[in-house]
Amino acid sequence: MPLENGCKKPDDCALKDCYDFLPRHHIFQLYRGGQKIVQLLNEGIHSLKDIPEDFKLTEKQKIQRECAIKKKAHVHKEKLKHFLRTLKYPLYFLDFETFSTAVPKFDWLKAWSQVPFQYSLHVVKKEGDKPGHFEFLYSKNGDPREEFISELRKVLGSRGSIVVYNQSFEINRLKELGEIFPSFKHDIEKFISRIVDLLIVFRDFMYYHPDQEGSASIKDVLPALTGKGYEGMAIGDGGTASVKFYKMAYGNLNKEEKNKIYNDLLKYCGLDTMAEIMILEKLKELIIK
Numbered sequence: 328m329p330l331e332n333g334c335k336k337p338d339d340c341a342l343k344d345c346y347d348f349l350p351r352h353h354i355f356q357l358y359r360g361g362q363k364i365v366q367l368l369n370e371g372i373h374s375l376k377d378i379p380e381d382f383k384l385t386e387k388q389k390i391q392r393e394c395a396i397k398k399k400a401h402v403h404k405e406k407l408k409h410f411l412r413t414l415k416y417p418l419y420f421l422d423f424e425t426f427s428t429a430v431p432k433f434d435w436l437k438a439w440s441q442v443p444f445q446y447s448l449h450v451v452k453k454e455g456d457k458p459g460h461f462e463f464l465y466s467k468n469g470d471p472r473e474e475f476i477s478e479l480r481k482v483l484g485s486r487g488s489i490v491v492y493n494q495s496f497e498i499n500r501l502k503e504l505g506e507i508f509p510s511f512k513h514d515i516e517k518f519i520s521r522i523v524d525l526l527i528v529f530r531d532f533m534y535y536h537p538d539q540e541g542s543a544s545i546k547d548v549l550p551a552l553t554g555k556g557y558e559g560m561a562i563g564d565g566g567t568a569s570v571k572f573y574k575m576a577y578g579n580l581n582k583e584e585k586n587k588i589y590n591d592l593l594k595y596c597g598l599d600t601m602a603e604i605m606i607l608e609k610l611k612e613l614i615i616k
Contacts, residue, residue, distance in 0.1 A: 350374045352395040356541030358387045375537075387532045391541065400536040400551075404614050407533050411611065413523055417487035418607075420449040420458070422599040423497055424592070426569040433470040435507045443500050444471040444572055447596040448482055449604055458604055464592055468576050476504045476511050483518055490603055492545045494524035525603055528610065549602045552609050561587075562595040 352375045354360065354367050363384070372378060375395035384392065390401045424445040429438050436442070444465045449458040461482040465471035483489065491497045498519055505512035528534055529543035538551040546564065550556035557563040562571055574580060575588040 352376065352537050352540065354378070356391065358385070358391060358541060360388070363388075387535075390532050390535050391537075394535055394537040398537060400534060401532065402613050403533045406531070407528065407610055407614050410528055410533065411614070414488045414490070414607075415486070416454065417450055417452045417484065419483055419487060419489045419521075420451070420600040420603040421483075421489055421491050421497065422447050422596055422603070423500055424565060424568045424572065424596050425500065426573050428573075433472070440503075441500055442470075442472060443475045443504070444576070445568075445592060445596050446475065446479055447593075447600040448479075449600045450482075450484075451604070458601075460597065460600075462593060462597060464589060464596075465572075465576065466589065471576075472504060473508055476501075476508060476515070480511060480514050485517075487521065488523045489518060489521045490523050490525055490607070492524070492599075492603055493526045494522050498522060525606060534610065534613070545599065545602055545606070549606060553605050555602075555605065557595075557598065560595055560598070561591040568592055568595055 350373055353373055354364050354375055356375065357364055357367075363382075367373075367378065367382070375392050378384065378392050394401050423443050425441040425443050427439045427441050431437060431440065433442070446463050448461040450461065451458045463475060463478040465474060501515045501519055505515040526543060526545075529539070529548050534552070536548075536551040539547045542548075546557060562568050571588045572592060575585045575592075580588070
């Protein structure tokens with residue numbers, strides 16, 4: 328049956344068994360593939376490497392096809408060099424964790440507003456230095472936001488790039504905190520002006536490895552680029568971190584259970600910022616090869 332618009336009927340989905348026949352680097356990984364994926368499926372093409380050369384693709388999609396064929400990464404050294412030149416030491420590698428609820432739990436929240444409760448911050452003062460580490464994880468059962476931003480302000484310094492992965496998330500949380508706590512707003516605006524987004528490298532295909540499987544998520548980029556990942560972590564993703572924190576802070580767990588979650592959260596968030604450092608160091612190596 329032709330796959331005109333993907334799954335058209337809930338009880339008769341043409342794609343319901345797709346993972347039974349799709350190869351590892353399959354066409355569903357095509358960046359913003361849309362109707363192209365449907366067209367390729369109808370032509371019996373399931374693998375990125377089998378997409379014909381005369382098939383119309385965007386530049387990013389062409390990179391994916393070439394990487395699948397050659398089984399190696401694409402590296403745009405000049406663009407990478409330009410990106411790396413935007414970084415100013417000391418470097419602050421930052422990651423937030425948040426939770427949200429349908430019914431607002433605190434003042435100045437809407438349904439599903441993000442409430443920051445944790446950060447990890449690795450600091451590299453100059454090229455070649457070992458990173459120092461600062462972290463905060465709310466340990467009471469009230470509103471964590473003011474304590475969160477108060478502690479963060481103490482460690483972000485007044486100069487140097489603040490490196491994040493997917494800046495819109497951190498920037499929006501910081502802006503929200505500035506509106507809620509006006510005494511922090513001036514400092515927050517300065518922090519935002521220093522943010523550099525590591526995601527840009529992978530979103531713009533300055534680097535792409537076929538093992539990313541079409542994703543620019545740090546969870547997929549880290550193992551593709553460095554061979555290291557989040558396997559074996561008790562908490563391995565932001566959604567789980569949110570749920571675990573909520574149970575720890577506002578649930579009825581015993582002390583031992585809370586301590587375990589607390590330590591697991593510190594390990595998870597700490598790995599996120601170490602991942603940023605590992606990724607950046609690998610990118611530096613690539614431009615001098």
